[in-house]
Amino acid sequence: MPSFSCLLLFLQGAWAAVIIQVPSSPVQAGPHSNVSLPCHFSLDPPRPIDVDFLIVRWSLRGKNIAKFDTNITVFRPRGAVLDATRLPEGNASLYLSDVREEDAGEYTCFVLHTPDSAEGKVALKLEAPPRLTLGPTKVPLGKPINFTCAVSDFFPDGVSVKWLRDSETLKVDSPPAKRGANYLFYAQSVLEFTAQISDTGVTFSCHIQHQAAKDPIRQDIELKVVARPELHMLTRPSGKRFLVAECLACGFYPQNVTVQWLQNGEPIQGKIYESEVEQNPNGTFSTGSVFFPKQDHFAASFTCQVQHEALEAPLEERIPWEPEGYFRSLLTWLVGSLGHLVGLGMGVGATLMYQRRRAKYKQAEPNDQTLLKKTSKVRRENPDDVFVI
Secondary structure: OHHHHHHHHHHHHHOOEEEEEOOOOOEEEOOOOOEEEOOEEEEEOOOOOOHHHEEEEEEEOOEEEEEEEOEEEEOOOOOOEEOHHHHHHOEOOEEEOOOOHHHOEEEEEEEEEOOEEEEEEEEEEEOEOOEEEEEOOEEEEOOEEEEEEEEEEEEOOOOEEEEEEOOEEEEEEOOOOEEOOOOOEEEEEEEEEEEOHHHOOOEEEEEEEOOOOOOOEEEEEEOEEEEOOEEEEEEEOOOOOOOEEEEEEEEEEOOOOEEEEEEOOEEOOOEEEEOOOEEOOOOOEEEEEEEEOOOOOOOEEEEEEEEOOOOOOOEEEEEEEOOOOHHHHHHHHHHHHHHHHHHHHHHHHHHHHHHHHHHHHHHOOOOOHHHHHHHHHHHHHOOOOOOOO
16 A cells, blocks of 8 residues: 555656647648648656657548657658657657648647647648749830739649739739649739830739738839930031031930940040930930030041930940041141151161261271372362262
8 A cells, every 4th residue: 555655656746748839820832842740749847858758649630640659650651750869859740751632631749758648730731822923113115015923833723813003903813824843833914004104103013812822912013114215416517527416315214314425435525515304295305415526637436325224235326527637637647657758768778878888998998099099089070079978
């Protein structure tokens, strides 16, 4: 009798309640993906978990999936992972790979820590909420375009799309879905639209409803309306020898624009006059820039460059230019250059002759009477026409 009382007191001191924690919401997984089913447990009052007194069992619709009872046993044909090293921490989560439709359902996580036990329910749904992409945000003024609401990576099939302009419903659509290589579905809804200036800053929305999403999935874009500028070049007078060049940028929107003159690809040095940006009756804008080329002696290539956010690259137009008297100046320069070359050649020839004669006189000795006589004879016969070196 005393020994029975001692055993009862020991069991009362060792007893602790098992507390199970599992997610209250279903766990979602796409087809052929991997998923973890969370299950955590603890003892109350708190104390260390002794795996010698521990049994963990996962089951689905009454069939065992995996079990720990001293060792791990897996019953699922495609495998499952129940990590025994995490059990002393109170982590009894189950890892499943390559989940399929037959894996969906309500799983039971059973934990026995002698003498108490508890279980929790984890629902696995084979579904994936859609991803949403909406565009474009920058649209051309007055030209029909297609807004695209792309819905991807959802499961199962079936999605509803609603288009809104601010709070106004424009279109409700149920586009057909196709299955992708990842076993998930994708679909696309298109809204045809022609933007006006009054649409600038308006919010367009795409709302998606799908069974895997508790609330509708929504994406908004704020519309940006743009119009490309048109570039026109005028010269006065016409031709290459103009005195004034005018660059006109017309019909652009919004109004921020940059007009720049280039000379042979570099910013020019000259007189430039820019007009104010003016609004056209249709709401677009226009501006101009006037350039007076510097009348120097060199021909050049002038370029008017327009930069605007509606352009992918700057808009350019080039014109050649020659100053007044360019041909005459060029001919004078060529003749002068030719004369310089001729004069240089004569100078070189005279220098060579001088060096040769000087070398001959240096070779003559003082007793060379013959050379001295010839020199004296020349001086006597031509006393006023003697070339003295």
